[in-house]
Amino acid sequence: MIPVSRRLQLCEAGNVAPGGMLRVQPEGHDPILVCNVGGKIYAVDDECTHAIASLSEGRLQGNIVFCPMHGGSFDVCSGKAKSLPCKQALRTWPIEIADGKVYLLLKN
Amino acid sequence: MVEAVTLMHRARLIFQDGAERSVEVEAGQTVLEGALAVDLPVRYDCCSGSCGSCVVQCLDGQTVVDLTGKVPVNADELMAGLRPACLTRLNSDASFELPYSLGSAASAPSKHSAQIMELRRGAPSVALLTLKLDRAEDFVFQSGQYIRLAAPGVGEARAYSIASTTRELPLIELMIRLVPDGKMSRWLQEVAKVGDRVKLQAPLGAFGLDDRARRHVFIAGGTGLAPVLSMIRSLRGRGQPALLCFGCTRRQELFYELELAALVAEMPELEVRIAVMEGADGDLRAGTAVSLLQKEDFDAETVCYLCGPPPMVDAARKALTSHGVASQAIRAERFQPGG
Ligand SMILES: Cc1cc2nc3c(=O)[nH]c(=O)nc-3n(C[C@H](O)[C@H](O)[C@H](O)COP(=O)(O)OP(=O)(O)OC[C@H]3O[C@@H](n4cnc5c(N)ncnc54)[C@H](O)[C@@H]3O)c2cc1C
Ligand code: FES
Ligand code: FES
Numbered sequence: 001m002i003p004v005s006r007r008l009q010l011c012e013a014g015n016v017a018p019g020g021m022l023r024v025q026p027e028g029h030d031p032i033l034v035c036n037v038g039g040k041i042y043a044v045d046d047e048c049t050h051a052i053a054s055l056s057e058g059r060l061q062g063n064i065v066f067c068p069m070h071g072g073s074f075d076v077c078s079g080k081a082k083s084l085p086c087k088q089a090l091r092t093w094p095i096e097i098a099d100g101k102v103y104l105l106l107k108n
Numbered sequence: 109m110v111e112a113v114t115l116m117h118r119a120r121l122i123f124q125d126g127a128e129r130s131v132e133v134e135a136g137q138t139v140l141e142g143a144l145a146v147d148l149p150v151r152y153d154c155c156s157g158s159c160g161s162c163v164v165q166c167l168d169g170q171t172v173v174d175l176t177g178k179v180p181v182n183a184d185e186l187m188a189g190l191r192p193a194c195l196t197r198l199n200s201d202a203s204f205e206l207p208y209s210l211g212s213a214a215s216a217p218s219k220h221s222a223q224i225m226e227l228r229r230g231a232p233s234v235a236l237l238t239l240k241l242d243r244a245e246d247f248v249f250q251s252g253q254y255i256r257l258a259a260p261g262v263g264e265a266r267a268y269s270i271a272s273t274t275r276e277l278p279l280i281e282l283m284i285r286l287v288p289d290g291k292m293s294r295w296l297q298e299v300a301k302v303g304d305r306v307k308l309q310a311p312l313g314a315f316g317l318d319d320r321a322r323r324h325v326f327i328a329g330g331t332g333l334a335p336v337l338s339m340i341r342s343l344r345g346r347g348q349p350a351l352l353c354f355g356c357t358r359r360q361e362l363f364y365e366l367e368l369a370a371l372v373a374e375m376p377e378l379e380v381r382i383a384v385m386e387g388a389d390g391d392l393r394a395g396t397a398v399s400l401l402q403k404e405d406f407d408a409e410t411v412c413y414l415c416g417p418p419p420m421v422d423a424a425r426k427a428l429t430s431h432g433v434a435s436q437a438i439r440a441e442r443f444q445p446g447g
Contacts, residue, residue, distance in 0.1 A: 051256050051309045052258035052265040052308070052309055053264070069264065071156055084140070084144070084194070
């Protein structure tokens with residue numbers, strides 16, 4: 001197992017309803033997009049890999065997030081780019097839910 | 109027996125340097141998707157019809173262009189065979205000419221960080237912005253290309269053409285028209301200051317010099333001067349004749365006059381004509397950039413470059429066509445809002 005050295009609190013799990021997403025900017029860290037896909041929470045980078053846009057201002061449909069800028073899309077579960085102009089995958093982050101809070105797991 | 113239906117066609121892509129590649133384009137796929145599926149370094153940006161980076165010249169074949177949303181070319185250009193590769197599907201094999209070289213030195217687009225080194229007004233509604241890239245070692249762009257600028261607190265990034273050349277790197281010079289209620293315009297007027305940090309994506313776009321031309325005619329409206337200025341500056345030392353027709357709406361909005369005069373002194377092969385729609389005096393002519401053109405300005409080895417707001421580009425293309433300039437000898441960049 002990968003040793004986890006640090007965890008960062010992102011939000012309360014209840015803050016993100018199924019089908020919803022939330023942009024969180026932990027201190028000293030790039031903004032993270034917390035998505036709730038049918039009750040399961042995923043965390044990915046908030047910045048689109050195509051250009052410079054915040055995916056939190058786009059739209060989440062099932063497990064696919066659509067970028068507000070040019071409409072490219074990603075699978076938030078795998079990070080995979082699903083439609084042009086997005087080609088490069090979105091970084092996915094391991095998370096943990098404890099005491100109703102969502103934590104980002106950072107490894108060293 | 110059921111006859112096999114061809115669900116796939118081939119697109120032959122001919123680059124400016126003569127290099128050719130043939131790619132498969134499946135039914136439902138765009139020409140751009142076909143080219144990217146085999147990782148060809150074709151230029152594209154928005155994939156949604158607004159930036160114009162993917163526009164290619166169709167030479168033969170049956171194409172279907174999706175006209176339901178934004179389209180970066182007008183009806184005349186479609187008639188002349190220009191096709192936005194991100195919106196074009198095939199009904200037969202087809203050939204396309206791309207306005208850049210396969211062996212182009214331009215870097216693939218990537219994200220950069222930069223600092224504002226200078227911010228001044230060229231005219232009340234024109235901001236001249238100089239950025240310094242934090243890392244420019246591997247950054248190569250082609251004169252004519254643009255960047256996408258993201259400023260802190262401005263939700264949306266905006267496209268701006270580079271006015272400087274690779275010689276000035278790590279500095280990048282931009283010319284930005286301040287539009288009323290514009291998000292980036294407001295940031296530049298009210299917030300931005302020297303030392304501020306910004307993010308950008310670059311280099312982008314396919315606007316650039318045609319290396320095969322012997323003579324170059326540039327037609328720029330307002331801040332449409334930026335990319336053509338970069339191209340003109342990159343022609344220094346080549347000795348090829350060049351004409352710049354530059355137009356602004358009002359005398360007070362005219363900018364960069366002194367810098368252009370200095371450039372002419374340095375480049376005797378360059379002629380600059382300037383027009384304003386209101387308030388012409390002295391050497392300034394009354395009218396638009398397009399009105400500065402004369403029939404004698406063109407010959408068979410001339411390539412024309414148009415840049416500015418979409419209506420100006422449309423008008424310039426019409427004027428060039430009436431002067432007998434062939435579609436293949438016209439290149440254009442439109443400053444589409446929200447590109
Ligand atoms: C490939 C490309 C290159 C570009 N290069 C340049 C460049 O070098 N210099 C430059 O100044 N611009 C350039 N643009 C345009 C630029 O990207 C922005 O659209 C423009 O600066 C407005 O951004 P804004 O955030 O200030 O205004 P926005 O918030 O986008 O717009 C505010 C309002 O103003 C309107 N508007 C936008 N642009 C204009 C305009 N030109 N005239 C009148 N109304 C307008 C919009 O429709 C909107 O209603 C380029 C565009 C593209 C696609
Ligand atoms: S910035 Fe996200 S699709 Fe272009
Ligand atoms: S990539 Fe086709 S218009 Fe922008």
